[in-house]
Amino acid sequence: MNKYNALVILGATATGKTKLATQLAYHFNGEIISADSRQVYKDMDIGTGKDLEDYSINNQSVRHHLIDIVPAGSKYHIHQFKQDFSNAFLQTINNKKLPIICGGSGLYLQACLFDLPFTAVPINSDLRNKLQHIEKQTLLKMLAQIPATIYTPHIDTSSSKRIIRAIEINSWLQNHTLPLKVNNAVTPFVIGLQCDRAVLIQRISNRLSMRLENGLIDEVARLKENGLENELQYYGLEYKFVLQYLQGFLSSDQLQDKLGTAINQFAKRQVTFFKKLEREGLKINWLDAAMPQQTILNEAIDLVTPHFI
Numbered sequence: 001m002n003k004y005n006a007l008v009i010l011g012a013t014a015t016g017k018t019k020l021a022t023q024l025a026y027h028f029n030g031e032i033i034s035a036d037s038r039q040v041y042k043d044m045d046i047g048t049g050k051d052l053e054d055y056s057i058n059n060q061s062v063r064h065h066l067i068d069i070v071p072a073g074s075k076y077h078i079h080q081f082k083q084d085f086s087n088a089f090l091q092t093i094n095n096k097k098l099p100i101i102c103g104g105s106g107l108y109l110q111a112c113l114f115d116l117p118f119t120a121v122p123i124n125s126d127l128r129n130k131l132q133h134i135e136k137q138t139l140l141k142m143l144a145q146i147p148a149t150i151y152t153p154h155i156d157t158s159s160s161k162r163i164i165r166a167i168e169i170n171s172w173l174q175n176h177t178l179p180l181k182v183n184n185a186v187t188p189f190v191i192g193l194q195c196d197r198a199v200l201i202q203r204i205s206n207r208l209s210m211r212l213e214n215g216l217i218d219e220v221a222r223l224k225e226n227g228l229e230n231e232l233q234y235y236g237l238e239y240k241f242v243l244q245y246l247q248g249f250l251s252s253d254q255l256q257d258k259l260g261t262a263i264n265q266f267a268k269r270q271v272t273f274f275k276k277l278e279r280e281g282l283k284i285n286w287l288d289a290a291m292p293q294q295t296i297l298n299e300a301i302d303l304v305t306p307h308f309i
Helices: 017-028 078-094 106-113 125-131 136-144 160-173 197-213 216-232 237-246 252-279 293-308
Strands: 006-011 030-034 098-103 188-194 284-288
Touching: 006 017, 006 106, 006 252, 017 030, 017 098, 017 188, 017 293, 030 078, 078 098, 078 106, 098 106, 106 252, 125 160, 136 160, 188 293, 197 216, 197 252, 216 237, 237 252, 252 284, 284 293
Parallel strands: 006 098, 006 188, 030 098, 188 284
Antiparallel strands: none
16 A cells, blocks of 8 residues: 655755646646745736746646635735645545645645644743733734744734734744654655755746746736735745835846845755755655756656556
8 A cells, every 4th residue: 555645846946846746747647736835825926936837738737726825915824824735635635636745835845744733832821921911012023023933934913812822932942842743644755856056046046037037027016006015025035125126225236136145045945944854754855956857757757656656
């Protein structure tokens, strides 16, 4: 009996995850479940790198989930993602298709594969008594002053009670760690794409130039005109820096230089996160993303076939 019920394709930005995932979905009768924190938003296509044209092979569309599911500007937390992922996963299984989880958002991938037992963080009664009469805006400022932890993306700030719990958890995590607990519903075979740092930097530069040429600035301008100027800085590097350009704080050359540098730093953090997942027990079968596309596909098929055919 096959011990795997899902395939995962992960890697840093610009390594070609979507193209490979689509090709494998076509070959193994699968459906793609996106594990990207920004591609859930409608009308945010170029900046989030949806590359929707990649979801077609030989004039056949490959079904994908969790892309374009909420309006731009709406709040979407990792709690909601976990529920949406669970629904998409079960739907794919019920369709007798292979779930292929694809993405580079480390925490969202982690949410697919592991359960983080935040309920295990003990209650701090003294802290709660100290905070219970403080107004919400002050609590939010206090929360923002605590260094981010693995709980930060999970925070719900809809009430003072939940903000206090977030302060409690993030404060505790400054000096403690939580073990990862495997999500027993998902048993993944994982393929990772990686390449030499210099190659990745060049790929990021080329892709950024292409996105700027293909309308990234116009996309951000439309979102700004639709009343999302204050929110755009929170939707990722592309939106943050292009917004600064539109506001007159950056020249065209500065935009490309600063945004390219920021994306490179982000890619480095992605790689670090994947290595951390490996240290915590996730087996990742790495392939060289610099190889020809057909070679990558052939090697991936050879890896996957014994487990899903």
